Amino acid sequence: MIDVVIAGGGPAGSSAAIALAGAGLQALIIDKSPFPRNKACGEYLSAGAVAQLRELGVDRTLAPLAAPLDGIRLSGNGARVELRFSQAGWSLPRLRLDDELLRAALDRGAAFLQARIEDVREEESGSLLTVREPSGETRDLPARFVIGADGAQSIVARKCGLSAAPHGEQRFALGGHYAGLRDLDRFVEMFVEGSSYFAVNPFDAAHANIMVIVREKDLSARKNDVDRFIRERARALSGDSARFAEARLEGKRVAVGPLAHSTRAVTAGNVLLAGDAAGFIDPFTGQGVYLALRAGIAAGRAIVEAVASPSSARRAIEHYGADLSGEMRRRAKLSWIVRSFVGYAALSKRAARNVERDPERAQVLIDAIAGCGPVEPALRLGTLLRLVA
């Protein structure tokens, strides 16, 4: 029986494996994709995510591959606001991030199996996973603990009865790496229109990751001409026709959706969910990788504690579940607050004016979202009223 099977080798899975392997536990990562593999993502890493990478001991390997980011510019509803990070974020392709994280986990002693997990059943002494290998063969693997880090379509969450019906508008993301852009600097740029938006995350002055988020009903109209859509919306929303006029896709286009996944709990017996598998937050605020790394490390540590002291194993897992659920609730609220500010013209114009005069008014909120400041003060009514007073 394997100590811990980790479903998924993304940031949540690899960070859990690093935490487990560091404590001498046997961890097997199972992923359906061969690595390096790509992942639809804006590829912005908040300062909080960078701090987690430092904690995992991989920041020095990754820093030379990343472009530093000083802040974010939001445009939409006739308002434009520039917000500075108090600590730099990174722009870093997921192909590189996820591969280096997995490599670090394997270097520390974790093992990797390329296979699709098809079933997870609870057994008396742990769980039994059915996996299908690329050859088509299936086999059963018993595990004492399972970490479901298998993303927003998590089979572990579904098979363990942890999924809940997703709520809210169904939206999809389209995008990829673009060249031929002009005058990009060290700011992420977000262009918002209702519940649709697109994000430009620069790698250098001419290259960026561009992600367009659209409602389901707009998807088919956009799908065949994403490049033109991006150029048109960029021009309309930024009022600048030149910067995006020659944007052209480099490499493969990514498409993903619907962007929704909810859970009713994040643990069941000896199964712990982490990352997107535990619940999905609107990518608008770029908190996903931070949350995935944080949850992965915490899941690994909870299992280390449970193995070291079997009499308090249940408590360690329950504590993990309560802490992660609380953190996700608070971060979903932050995301909702920002979307509300940006979504209502009157609020966004007022907030933009206030922040221009006194950038400090927004700093508590920016730092909380970036994972480098406390969340509670950012959720206080007084903090939010100061933005629109």
Ligand SMILES: Cc1cc2nc3c(=O)[nH]c(=O)nc-3n(C[C@H](O)[C@H](O)[C@H](O)COP(=O)(O)OP(=O)(O)OC[C@H]3O[C@@H](n4cnc5c(N)ncnc54)[C@H](O)[C@@H]3O)c2cc1C
């Ligand atoms: C459009 C978009 C833009 C985003 N932009 C940002 C951003 O700029 N910054 C940010 O911080 N976050 C962003 N996010 C969120 C971020 O991408 C996720 O939060 C993050 O990838 C979660 O990591 P994870 O390890 O939980 O899951 P993933 O990275 O999704 O990894 C899950 C892994 O599980 C594997 N898997 C799935 N099912 C199975 C199975 N049955 N068997 C075996 N393996 C399986 C997959 O192959 C995959 O490798 C964005 C998300 C979207 C959709």
